[in-house]
Amino acid sequence: MQMPAPDARIMERRAQVASRLRAVLSPGAVIDDPVATRAYECDALTAYKCPPLAVVLPSSTQEVAAALRVCHEEGVPVVPRGSGTSLAGGALPTADSVVLGVARLNRVLETSPEDRFIRVEAGRTNLSVTGAVEGLGFFYAPDPSSQLACAIAGNVAMNSGGAHCLKYGVTTNNLLGVTLVTMEGEVLEIGGAHMDPAGLDLLGAICGSEGQLGVVTEATLRILPKPEGAMPVLVGFDDPVTAGACVSGIIEAGVLPVAIEFMDRPCIRATEAFAGAGYPDCEALLIVEVEGSEGEIEEQLGAIEAVARRHDPVELRRAKTPEEAAAIWLGRKSAFGAMGQLGDYMCLDGTIPVSELPRVLGRIEALSREYGLEVANVFHAGDGNMHPLILFDANADGQLERCEALGAEILRLCVEVGGCLTGEHGVGVEKRDLMGVQFGEGDLEMQMRVKDVFDPGWLLNPAKVFPLGASEGRRA
Template sequence: MQMPRPNPDVLMRKAELVRRLHAFLPSDSLISDPVETKAYECDGLSAYRCPPMAAVLPRSTQEVAAVLKLCHEMNVPVVPRGAGTSLAGGALPTADSLILGVARMNDVLETDYENRVIKVQTGRTNLSVTGAVEAQGFFYAPDPSSQLACAIAGNIAMNSGGAHCLKYGVTSNNLLGVKMVTMQGDIVDIGGAHLDAAGLDLLGVICGSEGQLGVVTEATLRILHKPEGALPVLMGFDSNEVAGACVSDIIQAGVLPVAIEFMDRPCIEATDAFSDAGYPDCEALLIVEVEGSALEIEEQLEKITAIASRHNPVELRKARDQDEAARIWLGRKSAFGAMGQINDYMCLDGTIPVSELP
């Protein structure tokens, strides 16, 4: 991929841009030194790099609005950035652009357990949303593999999902409302704290737009009651095709797992070497997780293992407790770091239609 050529007229205005940004931003919220801006030259897709002209780290919606209004006036491109964990180049800047990061906007603004919603600033990390409500028995469902580090802003920009999206959906299924600053610097509220908020339903346009329409600074999210329990089963097969057929049979049987994860041999070997998860020697691996009461979990796992047995698995391993469950998930949760150690691999984030699976 070839990066676009920077606009020389914009580059010539860098000094003026920095001076005008300094007029309303604290000094520690503006980064313009060429050495320091290299920290923002890429996101998780590190194969492509380009330091921005400058970077800003605002602390409020009003500061975001002021930055965007100024950049619109000066015709300076702006690249919004969450935590920079994207594998799709969503936060990749150009040499004549300004990075606008929301990492310092990470507060919980409101929690409503009766209506099962939480309002947060979008610099808050995905996992810490659950951390804010789990003591009351709630959780936030979307769980990207980078959930420890990724920000809600990036989740909204990319419409992130995760291992458990099979049952709970992706970000758009769990997003009720946003406060957003348009690229012209106008602050707008879209959606609300309820499913049927007044006004046009524009959340579907914003969620997944990769920050092209504006910068989301606050988000109202749906939180759910934590299930009584959840356990996975690990299944190894002699081929990708057999594993794919097993997945189809599980779904066709009317069983709705909370998660189904697939790994082929290169991924199995890389993750096992990286995390020592103890995965079997096989061509394809499935991790299928179910949740509910102890009785519901046992019944669902029995159905799933019975279906899997018809496909002659190399190994069937049901987790009996949370320690065994964590060990089954260990390799999968370490997949990004494991694959990143392979020199001739490029880690990307893609979606494959079910009809195109082996």
């Protein structure tokens, strides 16, 4: 008797799993047509692609639990997916996995301005959470660049940040509770609208766990009253290291702006060519925005300008009208688009202590020369979350490899100065093999033992976060 061909075996497996999933889900919730599943073959890290065995799109926590129970019984890995905007390959399928998309779980379940929270299903997009409460005078603070598209499920999985996070914190600081479904299909309620959970507080471990512990189907989120107004100031410098020192100075002075955004010359140039924002021709600039009443804005901008003047700025331009404010932000908001015009780039995401900014910027410049690849810097400077963009030509022989090597070197530098491999994009597949740079063996072992508790078979979001050898060893 002949063994069936690999394709036939996959088809058989697919048919078996899909049929069991169809039996427990609403009509139209299971996609197993190989053409249709191609839509789920990658996320925003498009360099890596792999169509999954099948895709399920459940409409309720109960359906998520039912789908997970089937996959658990069948021993099929499950890749949870929000909107697929991960820049680190957090939702990249494996060929033997079922993608579990939560996009249909998008309802608002409860809104309480008195207690300042909203409870939503986790497939709801980030911006539409604010949309649901802005009529009441509130907003949801974390604002990743992808906020129009990205889902709360992905925000929780990656502990997402954004420009406003300097003042308001990242997702973990604005998340009060979740409904989590384990791989075995058990529904857990963790945290809630009240202060301080009793017993072990597992919410922090779930936030940022990149789908390793369970599937988040509902989230209780902190909402905040909208500030009366906001106004930015633009400060230009004749060298990036001084700009970095000015950021430290602002933080040290005790002002808490909503955002401190940093752009260096390569980025300013590209942006000017692309968007014509009228930025000064200088080595680095900061955009510092504050919020509050007119009086509060006046006071904070005054304090920021006083710090800036001590660092010999070549430009100091305070917006006085909403139009002037929009002009200041125009360049920053076009920066990634502008960089894309220049060619291929790789966007890194490391964090460092703010006081290390000047030193790290200097080291990145030196590394850039050493590797012969230009690096542009545009990032959230106030909380030390850097996004160096390495420019390269994907068609030139060896450039991608050189770019990857330079990227790893920069991330090692972040860890070396007391920072972290990833600020808001997550580890995903992209940085799994750099985890050993950040963590000792004992630290990683403890993290993996916690994963063991939630997902003993290592079926959830396989081959991510942990070094590949370690996670494959664990699964076997």
